[in-house]
Amino acid sequence: MMKLRQNVPLALYTTFGIGGRAHYFISATNFAELVSAVRLAKKNHWRYFVIAGGSNVVFDDKTFDGVVICFKPKDGPCHWQGPSLTVKANLPLAKLIKTAISHGLAGLETLSGIPGTVGGAIVGNAGAYGQTISDCLTRVEIFDGRKIKWLAKKQCRFTYRESIFKSNGWLILRAEFKLVTGDKKALAKKSQEIIKIRTTKYDPSLKCPGSFFKNVLVKDVSIRRGGLAKIDKQKIINSKIPAGYLLEAVGAKGMRIGGIYVADFHGNLLINDGHGTYRDVVTLATQLKKLVQKKFGVTLEEEVRYML
Template sequence: MFEKILDREQIFKDEPMKKHTTFKIGGNADFLLLPKTIEQILGCIKICKENNIDYYIIGNGSNLLVSDKGFRGAIIKLLKNFNKIEIDKNIIKAQAGATLSAIAKKAYNNSLKGLEFASGIPGTIGGGVCMNAGAYGGELKDVIKQVTILKDNEIVVLSNNECEFEYRNSKILKENLTVLEVYIELENGKQEDILEKMKQNNKTRNEKQPVEYPSAGSTFKRPLNNFAGKLIMEAGLAGKTIGGACISKKHCGFIINNGNATCEDVLKLADFACTKVKEKFDINLEKEVRVIGEK
């Protein structure tokens, strides 16, 4: 059915999702679709709805945990084909599948400052906007001018305020809207200053985060006036493992795939950490990673 709008090389059947997430975890999806245009994205969604097929849109799969049983339906992946980046003076226009690191590099190449914080974030701008991704004192809400989204099969443009950005949240995420394009507004800056800040951020990331292991980034949201990693460490859980999942000794806010971790391993370990932190500090940790698939 998807052959009506996509070429054969854009359609994969019974595709292992561990190949499409930074956690390297996940069973097979019935379909993996790689649209190249907005029209093809709309067409894929239309076919899914007409045939009662569940669908989920992903970028780099960097904040995602897919069930060991896989996903019954279609995964629409924007990373590979829907990733153009254009610049007009101090405005960057990026398709949803463009990576934050690629956009940050483009900004640097054009002497535009304000996106240095995102240079090491592994996700795409589409997913990043949904969860208002941030690091090192910066968040996407600080630089977003407007976002083109898909709502009820209509293309709608939201201003920054209309996105209702919060800490790791937005109206887009709450209402399960689809990001198509993002407009980022930056300021002119000196290339050497921009590069220095990017280098420093990436040095800090490499020193303090377990980037050498598959993960989904920070597993938990930051609790009010505290840090998830600090609480988990003080609960004595550094290095704790369940199956192939491990709480990183380098940064306890990260659960890493230490080998052949399953989705079940990660969720059990995350729940265990939440329970122990609640018992010791009476603080509720909330998972940041999104979980999809057959239960």
């Protein structure tokens, strides 16, 4: 049964380990509870946020005066029909990928090792190694605050690390994917290789939200202001300038504010040493953005979501 808890420390629900307390907190394990939690918030005129795996969010140090609703990551079945898989949004992304591979279905394997849930991945159009979750998504079941309905992929307005869900606050309940047939063994091998690379980069004990800033789309760099002239063209991958390259070039590695520091092996990785605060995060992020702006004339944009 859904339980309303009070004064809950949010840092415990995020991989970055940052955040004050939530005045109210609800853990929802299924759609009915999730929808009821949102209805309860609306009825009481409480502000609310939904989180799932908490691997891409940063909360303020102050108490959040509304309700945080956690759509708790939960293992469950993947409904498989031919090349299609339908899953609940709070299914761990890892389970979806593993199931696809076990059926010899390709299209999600390069996302192996990304933490969090299917719903969280859809909101941020998560991706890695040239693939994004939206590539093989066909439709999404949502709750828009009044009704439950299916949206076609086109209606989700996916772009690089963006979707309509980042601005409209609709809840994702289920998702359907259409994959292509692949070689089971080769897919499993690729997945394992990627997980191995990721484990070296992201030691599981690190408190971090993955890459902090988005890579920069070449098309967004102002040619008029000579932005591209200062950039080593060899660093451009798939029409994107890696934020890590820009940050390393301004000496970001190892920079620290309070308990938050930039990894010495990756310029786009902000880590919490266990004593970091939201204030530290914002101060360091602001400094890094200024340095990149000054050297390259490029504005970095956060990939993480501030929940304020």
